[in-house]
Amino acid sequence: MVGRWACDRCGFVAWTRDRSEMAEVTGSHLLAHHSDALSASDFRVSWDCPYCATAKTAYDTDGAVAEFKSHLHGHVADRIAGRAHVADRVGWDGVVRVDASAAGDEADALRTHFHGAAGLVVAVTPTPERLVRALDESLDAWPRRTVIVSTGEYEFEATLDVDFEGRNVEIVELDPRLSPDEVGETVSRILDDNHEPGERVSLEVSVFHQIVAAFDVERSVAFVRMLAARLADTGGVLQLYVDADADRNVATVLNFLDETIDLTVAVDDGRFVRRP
Numbered sequence: 001m002v003g004r005w006a007c008d009r010c011g012f013v014a015w016t017r018d019r020s021e022m023a024e025v026t027g028s029h030l031l032a033h034h035s036d037a038l039s040a041s042d043f044r045v046s047w048d049c050p051y052c053a054t055a056k057t058a059y060d061t062d063g064a065v066a067e068f069k070s071h072l073h074g075h076v077a078d079r080i081a082g083r084a085h086v087a088d089r090v091g092w093d094g095v096v097r098v099d100a101s102a103a104g105d106e107a108d109a110l111r112t113h114f115h116g117a118a119g120l121v122v123a124v125t126p127t128p129e130r131l132v133r134a135l136d137e138s139l140d141a142w143p144r145r146t147v148i149v150s151t152g153e154y155e156f157e158a159t160l161d162v163d164f165e166g167r168n169v170e171i172v173e174l175d176p177r178l179s180p181d182e183v184g185e186t187v188s189r190i191l192d193d194n195h196e197p198g199e200r201v202s203l204e205v206s207v208f209h210q211i212v213a214a215f216d217v218e219r220s221v222a223f224v225r226m227l228a229a230r231l232a233d234t235g236g237v238l239q240l241y242v243d244a245d246a247d248r249n250v251a252t253v254l255n256f257l258d259e260t261i262d263l264t265v266a267v268d269d270g271r272f273v274r275r276p
Ligand SMILES: [Zn+2]
Pocket: 007, 008, 009, 010, 011, 012, 029, 033
């Protein structure tokens, strides 16, 4: 669980590991909205709070800015929620686009945030060993059931210290020649075979770049829509890990998926932020 703050002036939302980390986020964000409340003249810096009558003038610019941020934070501190989850934003039912490299560890904190709060985890990933390690290191307890669908052969040597005996984990190796329809069918069958009624589902798709590279735009769009529709039956959150900046075709496909995607989140310095 994480702390959450939503700006009431724009669509920005931030989630941090604990509430104390939020002061830096709220202060900087509110200062950007109220930059005209800060002015410099005669070697001095002044700020004039837009929410109350407080105003300050100082010679120390950095100190004055830090004090203003901290003051602005004070106006919203009681609106920071504790024990929140990013998936609450979509009611644990919808499609979340995660702007991060699909194969890197940049978004592992977000992956484990989603997976750790679900009963059934299904992850389609090109780096299964890294995911297993991330889950094992960050979760107090593994989900009731984890099915990792790997696009390559799983190297058990890479995770020798992980005790699979004590975890309800299955590794499924996917034939790399499969079409998006067949990948979708595999995921659908896994959901059928493993989902227990009322259980939260976390479905990670970290192979979208490969799908877009191997197939045309239309089939790639259809793949995500089909998975989203399939997941709507059981309820659950589909996370699509994509780096649109790295791949123009992925960016094109994402434009077509605008209506399908319920929330876009980025990872920024260990914090999660909503991209409006
Ligand atoms: Zn804002």
